[in-house]
Amino acid sequence: xxxxxxxxxxxxxxxxxxxxxxxxxxxxxxxxxxxxxxxxxxxxxxxxxxxxxxxxxxxxxxxxxxxxxxxxxxxxxxxxxxxxxxxxxxxxxxxxxxxxxxxxxxxxxxxxxxxxxxxxxxxxxxxxxxxxxxxxxxxxxxxxxxxxxxxxxxxxxxxxxxxxxxxxxxxxxxxxxxxxxxxxxxxxxxxxxxxxxxxxxxxxxxxxxxxxxxxxxxxxxxxxxxxxxxxxxxxxxxxxxxxxxxxxxxxxxxxxxxxxx
Amino acid sequence: xxxxxxxxxxxxxxxxxxxxxxxxxxxxxxxxxxxxxxxxxxxxxxxxxxxxxxxxxxxxxxxxxxxxxxxxxxxxxxxxxxxxxxxxxxxxxxxxxxxxxxxxxxxxxxxxxxxxxxxxxxxxxxxxxxxxxxxxxxxxxxxxxxxxxxxxxxxxxxxxxxxxxxxxxxxxxxxxxxxxxxxxxxxxxxxxxxxxxxxxxxxxxxxxxxxxxxxxxxxxxxxxxxxxxxxxxxxxxxxxxxxxxxxxxxxxxxxxxxxxxxxxxxxxxxxxxxxxxxxxxxxxxxxxxxx
Ligand SMILES: Nc1ncnc2c1ncn2[C@@H]1O[C@H](COP(=O)(O)OP(=O)(O)OP(=O)(O)O)[C@@H](O)[C@H]1O
Ligand SMILES: [Mg+2]
Numbered sequence: 123x124x125x126x127x128x129x130x131x132x133x134x135x136x137x138x139x140x141x142x143x144x145x146x147x148x149x150x151x152x153x154x155x156x157x158x159x160x161x162x163x164x165x166x167x168x169x170x171x172x173x174x175x176x177x178x179x180x181x182x183x184x185x186x187x188x189x190x191x192x193x194x195x196x197x198x199x200x201x202x203x204x205x206x207x208x209x210x211x212x213x214x215x216x217x218x219x220x221x222x223x224x225x226x227x228x229x230x231x232x233x234x235x236x237x238x239x240x241x242x243x244x245x246x247x248x249x250x251x252x253x254x255x256x257x258x259x260x261x262x263x264x265x266x267x268x269x270x271x272x273x274x275x276x277x278x279x280x281x282x283x284x285x286x287x288x289x290x291x292x293x294x295x296x297x298x299x300x301x302x303x304x305x306x307x308x309x310x311x312x313x314x315x316x317x318x319x320x321x322x323x324x325x326x327x328x329x330x331x332x333x334x335x336x337x338x339x340x341x342x343x344x345x346x347x348x349x350x351x352x353x354x355x356x357x358x359x360x361x362x363x364x365x366x367x368x369x370x371x372x373x374x375x376x377x378x379x380x381x382x383x
Numbered sequence: 384x385x386x387x388x389x390x391x392x393x394x395x396x397x398x399x400x401x402x403x404x405x406x407x408x409x410x411x412x413x414x415x416x417x418x419x420x421x422x423x424x425x426x427x428x429x430x431x432x433x434x435x436x437x438x439x440x441x442x443x444x445x446x447x448x449x450x451x452x453x454x455x456x457x458x459x460x461x462x463x464x465x466x467x468x469x470x471x472x473x474x475x476x477x478x479x480x481x482x483x484x485x486x487x488x489x490x491x492x493x494x495x496x497x498x499x500x501x502x503x504x505x506x507x508x509x510x511x512x513x514x515x516x517x518x519x520x521x522x523x524x525x526x527x528x529x530x531x532x533x534x535x536x537x538x539x540x541x542x543x544x545x546x547x548x549x550x551x552x553x554x555x556x557x558x559x560x561x562x563x564x565x566x567x568x569x570x571x572x573x574x575x576x577x578x579x580x581x582x583x584x585x586x587x588x589x590x591x592x593x594x595x596x597x598x599x600x601x602x603x604x605x606x607x608x609x610x611x612x613x614x615x616x617x618x619x620x621x622x623x624x625x626x627x628x629x630x631x632x633x634x635x636x637x638x639x640x641x642x643x644x645x646x647x648x649x650x651x652x653x654x655x656x657x658x659x660x661x662x663x664x665x666x667x668x669x670x671x672x673x674x
Contacts, residue, residue: 205525205529206529206531209529209531213533228516228537230516231516231537231541232541232544232545234540234544235537235540235541235544238537238540239533239534239537240533242533242534242536242537242540243531243533243534244533247536247608247609247610248609248610248611249540249543249609249610249611249612250611252540253544270544271544271545
C-alpha cells in the first residue's frame with residue numbers, strides 16, 4: 123500500500139492555540155513530505171513549542187487540525203483517532219526530542235532501559251534481543267555501550283541528548299519532532315550532535331520538524347523553513363532561499379544578527 | 384446498657400453497603416482498582432485498615448475468621464485484628480486454614496489450597512504497581528485504561544540489567560484475567576502461582592490509598608516475565624526444622640549470636656498441621672508395631 127507516497131505525510135491546517143487570552147499559535151498551515159525536514163525558527167515565545175506539541179497531539183488545538191498518513195496509507199485526523207491509537211503512533215511512528223533531556227528521558231532508569239522502553243511497550247518480551255537492539259543504538263549515537271547500565275544522570279548534556287535520540291529512533295519512526303535539540307550545549311558538542319542528526323535523518327529517510335533559535339542549525343538540517351513571530355508564520359520557503367534572500371523585515375533582522383558568525 | 388456498643392463488625396450498614404458495591408465492581412473487573420470512601424478505623428494506617436474494612440463488609444455472623452500476618456496467627460497485628468472482630472462482630476475465629484470461611488492476611492497466601500467457600504482478604508499498602516515508575520496518578524490511570532504496560536517490563540529489565548536476574552521478590556507484578564496489571568500486595572512471589580486459578584475469592588483492600596481490587600475464583604493470574612528470563616517462584620533452599628516440609632515458604636530464624644540459623648515454615652498453621660499429622664501417624668505406627 124505504498125501507492126500514495128507522493129502525498130504529504132502530515133498536513134497542518136489552520137492550527138491555532140489560545141491559552142486564555144494569550145495566543146500560543148495562530149492559523150499555521152503547512153505540509154510535510156516523507157524525507158523532508160522543516161525548521162521552525164523564531165524568537166522566544168513565538169509559538170514554536172506550542173506548534174510542535176499540537177503536531178503530535180500532545181496538546182489539543184483550539185482550532186484547526188492535523189492530518190497524518192498512517193503506514194497503511196490512510197490519512198487520518200489526529201483529533202478523530204482514539205487515544206490508544208494516538209499512543210501507539212507516538213511510540214512507534216513518531217519521535218519527540220525535548221530540549222531538556224531530563225523531560226525526554228527517564229532519569230531513574232538505565233540508558234539501556236530508556237532505549238528499550240518503546241520496544242517493550244510494543245510487546246517485545248525477549249531480554250537478550252531488547253538489550254542487543256539497545257546496544258546497537260548506543261553505538262549508533264556514539265555512546266560507549268559499556269555505559270548501557272548507567273543512569274543518564276551520570277551522562278553529559280551531549281550524551282543525554284544523543285540517548286534521547288536513540289530512545290526515540292529505536293522503533294524506526296517516520297516522523298521526528300525536535301524542540302531545540304542543540305539548545306544549552308557547547309558549540310563543539312552542538313556540532314557533533316548536528317552531524318549525527320544529519321546522518322540519521324538521511325539514513326532513515328526521516329521526516330522531521332526541528333525547532334531552533336539557531337539559523338545555522340536550520341541551514342544545516344532543513345530543506346524548508348518557517349519563520350514564526352507572535353504565533354504566526356510570517357515567512358516560509360526553501361531554507362537557502364529564505365536565509366539568503368529574506369523578504370520580511372523581521373526575517374532580515376534575524377538573518378542579519380547571525381551575519382557576524 | 385443492653386444495646387451493643389458497636390454495629391456488627393464496627394462499620395455502619397451504609398458504609399458496608401458502599402464497600403460491598405466497590406467489591407462487586409472489583410469482582411466484575413478483575414484486577415481493576417476501584418476507588419472507595421475509606422473510613423477512619425480505630426487503628427493506624429499500615430495496620431491493615433483497608434483489609435479490615437473489606438473483612439467487615441463481607442463478614443456475616445456465621446463466618447469463621449482467621450487472621451494472619453506474614454503467615455503467623457500469633458503476631459501482634461494478627462492478634463489485634465482478630466480481637467477487634469471478636470469484640471465488634473462476635474464471630475468465631477480459628478487458626479486452621481481449612482476451617483476458616485474468611486481469612487484476612489498480610490503478606491502471605493496460606494500453603495493449604497483454598498476452596499470456593501472461602502474468601503481471602505489481603506491488606507495492601509500501595510495498590511498501584513506502576514507507582515514506582517510513574518508517580519503521576521492521572522498517567523497511571525490512563526496506562527491501565529489503555530493496557531499500556533510496557534513500563535512494567537522496564538522495571539523487570541532494570542532488575543536483570545543490575546542483578547543478572549529478576550530480583551523483585553515481593554509485590555511481583557501480575558496480569559489478571561489477561562487484562563489488568565496488579566500488585567499482589569507485598570506477598571513473596573512464591574505465592575503468586577497460588578493466586579492463579581485459586582478457588583477462593585481474593586479481595587485486596589488499601590485503606591490509606593482508598594482502593595479495592597479483586598481476583599474472582601478460578602481467574603488467571605500470570606506473573607510478568609521475559610521469554611529468556613521466565614518467572615521463578617523463589618524460596619529458601621532448605622526444609623522446615625519443625626515439620627520437615629521442603630516445599631513450603633520458609634522463614635529464616637537466627638538461633639544464636641554466632642550466626643547459626645534454621646528454617647521454619649512461615650505458615651504456622653500449615654506447619655502445626657503437618658506435625659500433628661506426623662505424630663498421629665507415628666502413634667498409629669507404634670500401635671501397629673505393638674499388635
Ligand atoms: N501553558 C501555557 N499557558 C499559558 N501560556 C502559554 C503556555 N505555554 C505557552 N504559552 C504562551 O504561548 C506563547 C508561545 O509559547 P511557546 O512555548 O510555544 O514559545 P516558543 O516559541 O517555544 O518559545 P521558546 O523559544 O522560549 O521555547 C508564549 O507567549 C507563551 O507565554
Ligand atoms: Mg519552546
